[in-house]
Amino acid sequence: MTPIPAIETRGLTRTFESRKGFLFREVTRTEALRGVDLAVAPESIFGLLGPNGAGKTTFVKILSTLLLPTGGKASVLGHDVVDDSAWLRPRIGLVLGGERGLYNRINARDNLRYFADLYGIPTREREARIESVLERVGLTWAADRRVEEYSRGMKQKLHIARGILHRPQVLFLDEPTIGLDPKSARETRKLVRSLVSDGVTIFLTTHYMFEAEELCPEIAVMSKGRIVARDTVAGLRHLVGGDRTLEAEAYGFEDREVATLRALPGVSKIVSEEYGPKTRLTLRLRSLETTPDDVQAALPGHTELSVRERRTSLEDVYLDLVEEEAR
Amino acid sequence: MATADVPAISRSRATRASLRLAVLMFMADPQWLIPSMIAPVIFGVVAFELFRGAGPYFLTYAILGAGMMSMWGQTLYGSGWAIGQDREFGTLEPTVQSPTPYVYVVLGRVLWNVVSGLMGGGIVYLVVLASAGSPPAVPDPVGFVILFLFVMLTLASVGILFSAAWVYTRYSGFIQNVGEFAFYVGTGCMFPIVLLPFWTNPIGLFFPPTWALDALRYLSIPGYVGFSWGFWPDILGAVVTTLVYVAIAGTIFKRVELHVLAKGNLSDY
Numbered sequence: 001m002t003p004i005p006a007i008e009t010r011g012l013t014r015t016f017e018s019r020k021g022f023l024f025r026e027v028t029r030t031e032a033l034r035g036v037d038l039a040v041a042p043e044s045i046f047g048l049l050g051p052n053g054a055g056k057t058t059f060v061k062i063l064s065t066l067l068l069p070t071g072g073k074a075s076v077l078g079h080d081v082v083d084d085s086a087w088l089r090p091r092i093g094l095v096l097g098g099e100r101g102l103y104n105r106i107n108a109r110d111n112l113r114y115f116a117d118l119y120g121i122p123t124r125e126r127e128a129r130i131e132s133v134l135e136r137v138g139l140t141w142a143a144d145r146r147v148e149e150y151s152r153g154m155k156q157k158l159h160i161a162r163g164i165l166h167r168p169q170v171l172f173l174d175e176p177t178i179g180l181d182p183k184s185a186r187e188t189r190k191l192v193r194s195l196v197s198d199g200v201t202i203f204l205t206t207h208y209m210f211e212a213e214e215l216c217p218e219i220a221v222m223s224k225g226r227i228v229a230r231d232t233v234a235g236l237r238h239l240v241g242g243d244r245t246l247e248a249e250a251y252g253f254e255d256r257e258v259a260t261l262r263a264l265p266g267v268s269k270i271v272s273e274e275y276g277p278k279t280r281l282t283l284r285l286r287s288l289e290t291t292p293d294d295v296q297a298a299l300p301g302h303t304e305l306s307v308r309e310r311r312t313s314l315e316d317v318y319l320d321l322v323e324e325e326a327r
Numbered sequence: 328m329a330t331a332d333v334p335a336i337s338r339s340r341a342t343r344a345s346l347r348l349a350v351l352m353f354m355a356d357p358q359w360l361i362p363s364m365i366a367p368v369i370f371g372v373v374a375f376e377l378f379r380g381a382g383p384y385f386l387t388y389a390i391l392g393a394g395m396m397s398m399w400g401q402t403l404y405g406s407g408w409a410i411g412q413d414r415e416f417g418t419l420e421p422t423v424q425s426p427t428p429y430v431y432v433v434l435g436r437v438l439w440n441v442v443s444g445l446m447g448g449g450i451v452y453l454v455v456l457a458s459a460g461s462p463p464a465v466p467d468p469v470g471f472v473i474l475f476l477f478v479m480l481t482l483a484s485v486g487i488l489f490s491a492a493w494v495y496t497r498y499s500g501f502i503q504n505v506g507e508f509a510f511y512v513g514t515g516c517m518f519p520i521v522l523l524p525f526w527t528n529p530i531g532l533f534f535p536p537t538w539a540l541d542a543l544r545y546l547s548i549p550g551y552v553g554f555s556w557g558f559w560p561d562i563l564g565a566v567v568t569t570l571v572y573v574a575i576a577g578t579i580f581k582r583v584e585l586h587v588l589a590k591g592n593l594s595d596y
Contacts, residue, residue: 066593100417103351105352120426
């Protein structure tokens with residue numbers, strides 16, 4: 001029997017309206033989500049990648065019952081996010097992160113006590129639960145300090161502590177490491193991984209490629225309110241033309257040279273971009289047949305030619321997909 | 328770690344948590360000293376000078392006028408502002424996203440504002456007492472205290488509605504700033520509304536504190552002629568309007584929540 005998806009959306013749309021002017025009101029409509037279909041398996045980490053303004057936060061807010069969709073359906077744990085929001089709220093956690101969202105003038109422990117009460121965590125368990133999450137995010141030492149004295153990374157940890165305090169079955173993390181220093185970001189990623197082993201389904205949005213690659217077995221790429229691709233990292237590499245990438249740099253290439261490269265075995269795609277005074281050709285390769293030497297040989301007469309091989313990164317995949325969508 | 332079963336939500340516990348948070352935020356922020364401690368002193372001195380020589384019960388007038396002025400701001404304005412602060416801090420989203428219906432969180436904030444309003448009223452009493460050198464003559468002190476608390480309750484009912492407006496839109500502060508003193512005068516806080524132009528009286532009757540205050544004056548000032556037919560009609564008017572306000576607040580909060588979820592403006596400030 002196929003398990004019920006932890007998260008499922010069908011044709012989800014959301015349009016925002018903004019008004020300006022007093023006597024002559026001007027209404028601007030922005031389609032933040034344009035028919036999103038997605039299903040996420042339980043007890044996994046699912047990554048949603050996308051540039052700023054792609055609709056990631058809107059999507060997360062709808063799934064976490066903070067925003068009503070304009071159209072379509074969304075369910076979490078098999079329950080509709082609009083009709084069953086009261087059932088869902090104690091079972092889901094949301095970490096929006098950033099500098100806001102905490103009571104800065106009081107300490108971390110009192111912040112957590114407040115939310116523990118709002119989530120109905122049994123009084124006899126409350127203090128132990130708070131200690132446990134503080135320890136888990138590494139904030140025990142600063143628990144009695146005012147939040148306004150916290151660094152950005154500490155605030156982010158406190159956001160996560162609040163998000164997991166009531167032991168949700170699904171946790172939404174919106175850009176959890178944005179603005180963090182490398183050490184804090186690494187600790188946060190480690191924490192996220194440990195949550196999955198506890199049986200939590202994690203839905204993570206990010207625009208850090210390496211983070212998605214490191215944490216998420218499955219990734220969807222969102223652009224302009226649509227899911228433009230959804231697969232494993234390897235699957236996405238294949239989707240944009242291959243696992244291998246060759247880059248050739250020189251002071252300009254002629255069209256016939258590009259055509260020669262395109263004819264090499266296994267070359268699925270060539271992207272040309274200006275790079276200072278130089279031009280860079282990026283070749284996606286589906287097979288092992290073409291080597292850097294073959295590319296060198298296909299481009300005679302360039303004194304400053306450099307060719308290098310690397311693995312197609314998730315960033316390549318992401319940029320290809322997002323740029324394709326933009327076109 | 329994830330739990331399939333979830334604990335039951337206690338609304339009274341959520342309200343207590345919200346009240347406790349309001350106290351902690353108050354203690355942590357020295358700016359609150361101005362409205363809660365310094366302003367009542369100024370109101371008390373001004374009211375004493377304003378009513379001095381206005382008959383044998385001028386002290387009661389002064390205490391009620393300045394006390395209400397202080398409590399008005401604390402209870403009503405403070406309730407709306409507490410929600411505005413949640414918007415500013417970005418804590419409105421996680422609070423609304425919690426399983427507790429938001430109206431119970433608001434209730435906790437309003438309760439704290441009632442307590443802090445009472446403190447303001449107490450300060451006014453002490454200031455007027457110190458200025459006069461003797462306590463005012465109140466025919467029924469026990470009734471006065473009970474009715475005083477009742478006035479606070481009627482103020483709190485208006486405060487809850489103001490809070491709903493703050494949840495609804497970040498622009499509520501504008502409406503509140505414009506309306507604060509108009510409402511204050513219109514409900515007869517400083518002067519009985521019979522002293523105001525007649526056309527303003529029906530407006531004042533829409534507000535529960537107008538009735539409750541008139542009843543308080545009937546009780547504490549012998550020979551007082553208010554706007555209604557006497558003490559008990561005032562009490563009835565106050566109870567009915569308060570219940571209407573509470574009923575509207577109960578209904579409106581659900582609608583306001585749906586509206587803000589549709590608009591998506593919970594994080595705006």
